Amino acid sequence: QVQLQQWGAGLLKPSETLSLTCGVSGGSLNNYYWGWIRQPPGKGLEWYGEINDSGQINPSLKSRVAISVDTSKNQFSLKLTSVTAADTAVYYCARVNAGDDAFDLWGQGTMVIVSS
């Protein structure tokens, strides 16, 4: 059974870089897109971007965001530079089933708080 396990720093100061990684267990990165979605406290879901196993990143990534994939470690990562309090949110990694065009598998979520 494929599972996503994510990790990264949960407390940052303003201007620091958020770095999260999502490991894929029980399956391969191949033939899927892998994405990041965030949810500010009490608010809705916001898509941040997707990447496939070949490193292709879907366009329209917001500024300050970088998504990368490491096929040798079966994991993918999110970096968000120059964070502010507005970046405080739960960050989720997810698998995109391209054929179904939907996020069919989600990580457990990581709460990231930006505070001085």
Next chain:
Amino acid sequence: QSVLTQPPSASGTPGQRVTISCSGGSSNIGSRSNTVSWYQQLPGTAPKLLIYSDNQRPSGVPDRFSGSKSGASASLAISGLQSEDEADYYCAAWDDSLNGRVFGGGTKLTVL
């Protein structure tokens, strides 16, 4: 403000049928090549896929949940409402103009 518009709240009593709407435009839901997916988020948990490709259910999702699409709008219907259905529900679709995925603002379903 979300690109896809959902009512902020909905409610029903056990056994009732409830529908949640999701309104978009010609670049997302209304585009022939784009499909709608729906997600259920129970309190304190990650979202879970309920419906994909407008009206398909993943394995394990009860057939009480159904999806439909017409033009630039989509709907999620829940029949035989149960207390465990109390959750937030989100629609999503690809947007050709933004070249990215967009979510609705979410609908909080209360089972009275």
